[in-house]
Amino acid sequence: MTDLAVSRQQILKRIENACTESRRPANTVRLLAVSKQQEAGQIRALYAAGQIAFGENYVQEALAKQAVLTDLAIEWHFIGQIQRNKTRDLAAHFDWVHSVDRLLIAERLSAQRSGELKPLNLCIEVNIDGEDTKGGCLPEAVPGLVESMSRLPNVRLRGLMVIPAKTSSDGPDPFQRAQAVFEQVRSYHRVPEDWDTLSMGMSADLEQAIAAGATMVRVGTALFGARSAK
Ligand SMILES: *Cc1c(COP(=O)(O)O)cnc(C)c1O
Numbered sequence: 001m002t003d004l005a006v007s008r009q010q011i012l013k014r015i016e017n018a019c020t021e022s023r024r025p026a027n028t029v030r031l032l033a034v035s036k037q038q039e040a041g042q043i044r045a046l047y048a049a050g051q052i053a054f055g056e057n058y059v060q061e062a063l064a065k066q067a068v069l070t071d072l073a074i075e076w077h078f079i080g081q082i083q084r085n086k087t088r089d090l091a092a093h094f095d096w097v098h099s100v101d102r103l104l105i106a107e108r109l110s111a112q113r114s115g116e117l118k119p120l121n122l123c124i125e126v127n128i129d130g131e132d133t134k135g136g137c138l139p140e141a142v143p144g145l146v147e148s149m150s151r152l153p154n155v156r157l158r159g160l161m162v163i164p165a166k167t168s169s170d171g172p173d174p175f176q177r178a179q180a181v182f183e184q185v186r187s188y189h190r191v192p193e194d195w196d197t198l199s200m201g202m203s204a205d206l207e208q209a210i211a212a213g214a215t216m217v218r219v220g221t222a223l224f225g226a227r228s229a230k
Helices: 003-021 040-048 059-067 084-093 103-112 139-149 174-186 206-211
Strands: 030-034 053-056 075-078 096-100 120-126 155-162 197-199 216-219
Touching: 003 030, 003 040, 003 206, 040 053, 040 059, 053 059, 059 075, 059 084, 084 103, 096 103, 096 155, 103 120, 103 139, 103 155, 120 139, 120 197, 139 155, 139 174, 155 174, 174 197, 174 206, 197 216, 206 216
Parallel strands: 030 053, 030 216, 053 075, 075 096, 096 120, 120 155, 155 197
Antiparallel strands: none
8 A cells, every 4th residue: 555545544544433432433424635735646646545535725726736637536625715706716626615604705606606517515614713813704604694505506505614723712612612503503494405514623633523523524634744834
């Protein structure tokens, strides 16, 4: 096995162990390989080891890699901050966008997604710790956004994405607070049809996220090694 295949097996094992701890079936958590600042060749090698879903943070960087990987059936996820002038590229070249935090962005993605493609899967990014510097909507805004976004054509609202603050605050676990917001949506009169995704947990904290119900963990460093400074 290549080094990348070995690290992937190690992450899958961590996911499996975390699921066992929480009495969840292992197939309820997907691994998203975060390939920002990694070469296209690394993505190709990991794909050969069985990894299908890759996450990118920067639109131009992602498009350049996609252009040389068109022979692979990769599922592309966008997880970076969204500038409104980039929505057309996202709508044309991605399968998922995790970082939608306002209605305008969802409306543009919906309008710009070709009806010939499968609907674009969306997650609402929630700023669970209310940090000033962070993207994401406040937890209180989620109900209204779910209501409006689930009516849009050509997109499918799947759930929430969360990146907790680096410095852990006192009080309840941020992942558990995110889970509560996620579950609250299920109690709505009109639950979005495919409300099934809680995207949270990274290299350092995926166990904690899985314990709180994560269905997709986004792992970069623990798979590929440290990223080059940017
Ligand atoms: C970079 C990044 C990750 C991966 O983080 P690692 O600590 O390298 O696993 C996950 N999610 C988002 C939104 C990121 O930007």
